Amino acid sequence: MKSEDLISRFLRIYGQRSKEIHLYFGPGRVNLIGEHTDYNGGFVFPCALSFGTYLAIRKTSEPFLEFHSEGFEYSAIIPLRSQYHRSGKEWVNYPLGIIETYRQYGHLTGGLQFFYSGNIPAAAGLSSSASIEMVTAFALNDLYNWNYSILDQIKLSKKAENEFIGVNCGIMDMFSIGQGKKDHAILLDCDSLEFQLVPVFVKDYSLVITNTNKKRGLGDSKYNERVGECGKAVECLSKELKINSLGNVRMEQFNAFAHLIPDPVIFKRARHVISENDRVLQAVKALKNGKFAMFGELMIQSHHSLRDDYEVTGFELDSLVDIMLKQKGVLGARMTGAGFGGCTVAFVKNECLDEFLENVATAYKEKTGLQAEFYLPEIDDGVKKLI
Numbered sequence: 001m002k003s004e005d006l007i008s009r010f011l012r013i014y015g016q017r018s019k020e021i022h023l024y025f026g027p028g029r030v031n032l033i034g035e036h037t038d039y040n041g042g043f044v045f046p047c048a049l050s051f052g053t054y055l056a057i058r059k060t061s062e063p064f065l066e067f068h069s070e071g072f073e074y075s076a077i078i079p080l081r082s083q084y085h086r087s088g089k090e091w092v093n094y095p096l097g098i099i100e101t102y103r104q105y106g107h108l109t110g111g112l113q114f115f116y117s118g119n120i121p122a123a124a125g126l127s128s129s130a131s132i133e134m135v136t137a138f139a140l141n142d143l144y145n146w147n148y149s150i151l152d153q154i155k156l157s158k159k160a161e162n163e164f165i166g167v168n169c170g171i172m173d174m175f176s177i178g179q180g181k182k183d184h185a186i187l188l189d190c191d192s193l194e195f196q197l198v199p200v201f202v203k204d205y206s207l208v209i210t211n212t213n214k215k216r217g218l219g220d221s222k223y224n225e226r227v228g229e230c231g232k233a234v235e236c237l238s239k240e241l242k243i244n245s246l247g248n249v250r251m252e253q254f255n256a257f258a259h260l261i262p263d264p265v266i267f268k269r270a271r272h273v274i275s276e277n278d279r280v281l282q283a284v285k286a287l288k289n290g291k292f293a294m295f296g297e298l299m300i301q302s303h304h305s306l307r308d309d310y311e312v313t314g315f316e317l318d319s320l321v322d323i324m325l326k327q328k329g330v331l332g333a334r335m336t337g338a339g340f341g342g343c344t345v346a347f348v349k350n351e352c353l354d355e356f357l358e359n360v361a362t363a364y365k366e367k368t369g370l371q372a373e374f375y376l377p378e379i380d381d382g383v384k385k386l387i
């Protein structure tokens with residue numbers, strides 16, 4: 001999007017004033033492998049995307065926070081307060097959560113006008129909410145010179161999502177939006193927060209994200225339930241192992257101590273997390289060594305584990321992945337994000353791409369009655385200032 005377009009849309013809503021308008025961009029993200037491992041202190045391998053959330057923002061001398069967006073009809077004018085509370089389910093809770101969290105850190109804003117415009121499909125599992133949070137955290141830090149590092153902003157955004165919004169998500173989304181780099185994925189250890197940027201170059205293949213168009217909302221989903229189940233698995237294993245999270249457990253250890261988990265459901269949840277952690281490290285190694293077929297195979301194994309052990313896929317995601325794996329030129333495909341609907345991620349050979357898109361759309365419509373939507377984004381940089 002052009003900066004002039006964003007500014008003229010901002011001015012149409014808020015009118016001309018003397019104070020300067022600033023523009024920022026926060027990308028969406030896709031996770032290539034390592035699902036439901038972040039809140040378990042495990043490994044993830046996500047990247048930032050070329051689509052995301054644009055924010056135009058201006059300081060005012062009025063005692064209000066004004067919120068408008070292009071994508072959502074809802075807008076709000078909130079008086080400056082000494083404390084902010086979440087109200088209802090509207091999108092303004094995301095920026096408000098960031099403002100409230102900065103306040104808890106001792107920083108108050110003056111009057112502000114916000115205008116958001118984004119091209120991440122909502123509720124598709126590509127982190128549209130984390131992208132709003134991170135772009136807001138970044139913009140406020142920059143506007144008021146609060147001097148927080150990008151890692152501080154990542155942690156602050158996660159705190160806002162956990163405490164203000166009430167979703168017990170891990171750090172992956174914010175981290176990939178904060179630290180993304182063009183043409184690279186991030187191998188992140190969610191326990192130590194050490195990370196490595198790994199070039200994503202899969203010769204002759206394109207990254208294809210496909211929306212099942214089955215709507216999901218994190219807050220309503222079984223996400224928090226899974227977080228609780230993993231906690232129970234840690235409790236059981238801690239009887240004999242010195243661990244803080246499932247991320248500390250290696251597969252051989254799990255095999256030796258699995259009898260400590262009597263509940264078969266909790267056992268399966270733990271097996272997914274521990275095996276997925278192994279897969280991330282194997283997949284990164286395969287990618288670095290140009291073993292693309294192996295990388296694709298690990299993506300497929302990841303999907304199966306999310307389907308059978310973690311049970312977060314569902315009819316639409318499973319149908320889509322099954323259909324994809326029957327097409328020519330597909331290296332691997334899996335669900336991405338929290339699951340329960342949302343998107344898949346796949347690598348597809350360039351020369352097979354047209355046929356792939358057509359065949360998948362037709363077969364998926366036939367099977368589910370839903371229209372699949374395809375995105376072919378670039379892997380791009382993290383949150384930034386535009387002007």
Ligand code: GLA
Nearest residue numbers: 035036169170171172337338
């Ligand atoms: C959502 C959460 C992330 C992560 C994924 C599953 O996207 O926001 O923190 O847990 O689900 O891997």
